[in-house]
Amino acid sequence: xxxxxxxxxxxxxxxxxxxxxxxxxxxxxxxxxxxxxxxxxxxxxxxxxxxxxxxxxxxxxxxxxxxxxxxxxxxxxxxx
Numbered sequence: 001x002x003x004x005x006x007x008x009x010x011x012x013x014x015x016x017x018x019x020x021x022x023x024x025x026x027x028x029x030x031x032x033x034x035x036x037x038x039x040x041x042x043x044x045x046x047x048x049x050x051x052x053x054x055x056x057x058x059x060x061x062x063x064x065x066x067x068x069x070x071x072x073x074x075x076x077x078x079x080x
Contacts, residue, residue: 007067014056015049022048 026041053060 003067003070007063010063011060014060015052018048018052019045 022044023041026044030036030040
């Protein structure tokens with residue numbers, strides 16, 4: 001159970017932290033320039049999320065695959 005939470009946290013953090021940082025930077029820029037455009041905050045977060053998925057996708061896939069293999073290998077031990 002603890003390993004599941006660790007894997008999920010790692011996968012979410014890889015995507016969420018860069019999007020949060022970009023959102024904070026864009027919000028600071030909007031506050032400094034008094035620009036209130038909704039797409040100005042949405043587009044950079046979308047682009048950074050897509051680029052993180054492109055670059056970190058293989059690592060994320062290998063992490064999920066390794067975890068799934070460990071789960072399948074542990075089934076006999078969980079049954080009895």
